[in-house]
Amino acid sequence: MGYKTYTSFGLPTFLIIIIALYLLFTGSGEVFDVGRFLEETSPFVWGSLGIGLCIGLSVFGAGWGIFLTGASILGISTKNLISIIFCEVVAIYGVIMGIVYSSKLQPVPEALLYTKDNYFTGYALFFGGLTVGLCNLLCGLCVGIAGSTAALADAADSTLFVKVLVVEVFGSVLGLFGLIIGLLMIGNAKEFLPGSPAVSAVS
Amino acid sequence: MEGLFFNVNNGFLEGIVRGYKSGILTQSHYASLTQCETLEDFKTQLSATDYGNFLANEPSPLSTSTIADKATQTLVDHFNFLRSNSVEPLSKFLDYITYGYMIDNVVLLITGTLHERDTHELLERCHPLGIFDTMPALCVATNVEELYQSVLVETPLAPYFRDCLSAADLDDMNIEIIRNTVYKAYLEDFYNYVSTIGSTTVDVMHNILAFEADRRTINITINSFDTELTKEQRAKLFPAIGRLFPAGNNALAKADDIDQVRQVCDNVGEYRSFFDNSASGQSNGDLGDFGVAAQLEDRFFRMEVHLNKLAFLQQFQYGVFYSYVKLKEQEIRNITWIAECIAQDARDRMHDFIPIF
Numbered sequence: 332m333g334y335k336t337y338t339s340f341g342l343p344t345f346l347i348i349i350i351a352l353y354l355l356f357t358g359s360g361e362v363f364d365v366g367r368f369l370e371e372t373s374p375f376v377w378g379s380l381g382i383g384l385c386i387g388l389s390v391f392g393a394g395w396g397i398f399l400t401g402a403s404i405l406g407i408s409t410k411n412l413i414s415i416i417f418c419e420v421v422a423i424y425g426v427i428m429g430i431v432y433s434s435k436l437q438p439v440p441e442a443l444l445y446t447k448d449n450y451f452t453g454y455a456l457f458f459g460g461l462t463v464g465l466c467n468l469l470c471g472l473c474v475g476i477a478g479s480t481a482a483l484a485d486a487a488d489s490t491l492f493v494k495v496l497v498v499e500v501f502g503s504v505l506g507l508f509g510l511i512i513g514l515l516m517i518g519n520a521k522e523f524l525p526g527s528p529a530v531s532a533v534s
Numbered sequence: 535m536e537g538l539f540f541n542v543n544n545g546f547l548e549g550i551v552r553g554y555k556s557g558i559l560t561q562s563h564y565a566s567l568t569q570c571e572t573l574e575d576f577k578t579q580l581s582a583t584d585y586g587n588f589l590a591n592e593p594s595p596l597s598t599s600t601i602a603d604k605a606t607q608t609l610v611d612h613f614n615f616l617r618s619n620s621v622e623p624l625s626k627f628l629d630y631i632t633y634g635y636m637i638d639n640v641v642l643l644i645t646g647t648l649h650e651r652d653t654h655e656l657l658e659r660c661h662p663l664g665i666f667d668t669m670p671a672l673c674v675a676t677n678v679e680e681l682y683q684s685v686l687v688e689t690p691l692a693p694y695f696r697d698c699l700s701a702a703d704l705d706d707m708n709i710e711i712i713r714n715t716v717y718k719a720y721l722e723d724f725y726n727y728v729s730t731i732g733s734t735t736v737d738v739m740h741n742i743l744a745f746e747a748d749r750r751t752i753n754i755t756i757n758s759f760d761t762e763l764t765k766e767q768r769a770k771l772f773p774a775i776g777r778l779f780p781a782g783n784n785a786l787a788k789a790d791d792i793d794q795v796r797q798v799c800d801n802v803g804e805y806r807s808f809f810d811n812s813a814s815g816q817s818n819g820d821l822g823d824f825g826v827a828a829q830l831e832d833r834f835f836r837m838e839v840h841l842n843k844l845a846f847l848q849q850f851q852y853g854v855f856y857s858y859v860k861l862k863e864q865e866i867r868n869i870t871w872i873a874e875c876i877a878q879d880a881r882d883r884m885h886d887f888i889p890i891f
Contacts, residue, residue: 399541406546479545480849
């Protein structure tokens with residue numbers, strides 16, 4: 332067992348167990364309340380996190396893909412930059428979804444914020460953003476590695492480029508799937524509107 | 535997973551080395567080279583390939599040794615470009631490639647000094663990829679202990695020489711034993727180092743190094759027939775890696791003639807064809823021991839080229855760098871062979887080179 336295993340697995344587990352047992356033994360075990368957490372967290376938090384994850388993970392994937400392909404292209408010095416464009420498209424998907432999602436964020440005073448519809452919108456934005464972000468991250472990786480191999484194959488034998496390009500096209504469709512599902516998830520969500528609170532006795 | 539991070543440090547160099555590899559001469563190049571009448575034609579044909587004008591400044595008449603030296607210099611230039619642009623762990627991998635040449639240079643210098651050759655002449659004959667700073671100091675060799683303490687202990691070859699410090703004096707037999715002991719230690723060390731780098735490199739390099747070890751084992755066995763080398767001494771020179779380890783190595787240590795070597799190699803599928811004497815194209819039926827050895831050497835080279843070509847089929851691994859160096863060396867041997875045949879007007883054996891692509 333090395334230092335890495337101890338610190339990355341041992342220390343957090345230890346802290347969690349200590350805190351949980353402390354709460355349990357001092358009679359405040361009910362402080363750990365998932366339901367209250369979900370009710371009390373502002374839908375703005377969920378919405379903004381979703382949008383942040385959407386654009387952040389998409390750009391992460393696109394950037395990773397571009398450097399994977401770009402490093403090989405620099406060594407080969409080919410003029411075929413189409414793989415880079417496929418990676419960039421992934422980031423554009425993230426931007427589009429970010430813009431679509433951010434139109435749902437409207438200012439609402441706190442007393443009127445916690446309606447059922449607003450909860451729904453908040454969760455839809457968060458998980459929609461997570462879906463789109465993860466899809467684009469993995470799509471960017473896929474297109475990046477395939478693009479790196481395409482650059483090298485193209486330099487060795489020009490007839491191979493079209494064949495590897497077909498592989499890349501299928502890879503980039505993954506990002507499109509994420510975009511479609513993200514749009515569907517937000518389809519029924521209204522923007523944040525003021526209304527009477529859904530749950531009473533919320534501070 | 536190897537594709538995710540390999541390109542960070544090594545993507546550019548992998549692209550460069552694959553570009554170098556696509557410049558290796560193909561069958562069509564060899565076809566036009568073998569039709570040359572003089573070495574001047576040969577030089578013109580080569581200038582249309584990736585070699586370019588590497589012989590531009592040489593005075594005519596050209597000699598084949600100049601061609602070989604200049605061609606090796608292009609390989610060295612490529613290798614130095616790769617080495618200077620690399621970071622760990624690729625730079626250590628490339629260093630490991632040079633250790634083999636360093637061992638050859640050290641042994642060359644020791645042998646030359648014992649036969650009292652001129653130091654400068656010896657230094658010029660060293661392989662450029664294996665040059666290290668304190669090399670000229672090797673020319674004052676008297677015994678291995680002193681060599682080790684004064685020169686070798688600071689070079690990367692130090693751990694390989696530790697096992698053979700007990701060699702009493704340096705004569706021709708002992709130097710060969712030293713060379714093979716050191717090379718054995720180097721191969722095993724390289725094999726172990728490769729195991730730490732990553733699974734794709736391991737797949738490619740283990741095959742290549744295992745074959746190299748088996749090739750050396752078979753060569754040592756065959757060359758030690760009818761010499762003073764005892765069987766125990768012979769067994770200590772076999773590397774502990776490869777398909778013939780451990781059972782084949784034990785059997786080869788006890789072998790007395792080529793037929794027993796053939797039997798041992800029959801156990802390994804890939805090596806069965808090395809001793810196949812019924813191949814068509816052999817004009818005389820019974821080759822005798824010397825003929826079998828020459829044919830064996832040729833087959834070893836073909837197998838080596840085949841394994842090195844396979845390395846380029848996989849991306850995101852370091853084996854391509856090693857394979858490029860070896861394939862380029864084979865190409866240099868080929869063009870030297872063709873140049874010699876042209877110069878000596880022995881055109882019937884000109885096609886005995888090993889084509890690569």
